[in-house]
Amino acid sequence: MSKQLEHQFSMLVREIRKEYVGNGPKEIFTRFVDSWAISEMKGNLTNVEKFMITSNDGRRMVHDARTKLVKKIYTNPEVVAKLEDLMKARIVRIFSDINIEEDIAMTVFVFDRSIESK
Template sequence: MSRNTEHQFSMLVREIRKEFVGNGPKEITSRFIGTWAVSEMKGNLTNIEKFMLNSKEGEKMVHEARTEFVKKIYNDPGVRKRFEDLIGANIERIFSDIDIESDIAMTVFVFDKPLPSKE
């Protein structure tokens, strides 16, 4: 059950990123650990964002946009409900960051009860 739910969770993360950001990550892996769902995403940046990385100011803008905008996406009640309906638990907190140089983003969703364990 857990592997399938982890896969569905990853697909939902991709779908939401694509819907709000315009493209989803090229590769995504989600794992459930206790009350946490940890999603690692590779290949997140758009061509425009990659171009912006040619300057320090551009790097800062891309990082801020990718972290702050993603937090706002996940604070949307409709978005949260989609995750909560899939998991059957409420989101308590979300932590998100991106390493611009390696184009790897991590989001940790903290739920109010343990997630399905591996079987």
């Protein structure tokens, strides 16, 4: 059941990213550890962003825009409700970052109780 729920969580995160960013990650892998859902996403950048990161200013702009946008997405009560409904737990904290050079993003969702199946 845990692997199936991890897959459902990944697909929901991809759907949310696609809706709010314009494209979702090409690959997404989620693991549950205690009260954490850790999602690793590869292939996040658009062609325009890939062009922009060829300069230092572009790299900084893309990193700032991506991290701020993702954090803003998860302030939307409708988005949070979708994730909480799936997990039957409340989100208390979210951490997110992207490595521009490797095109890998990580988001850690911290819930109010353990979501890891025993």
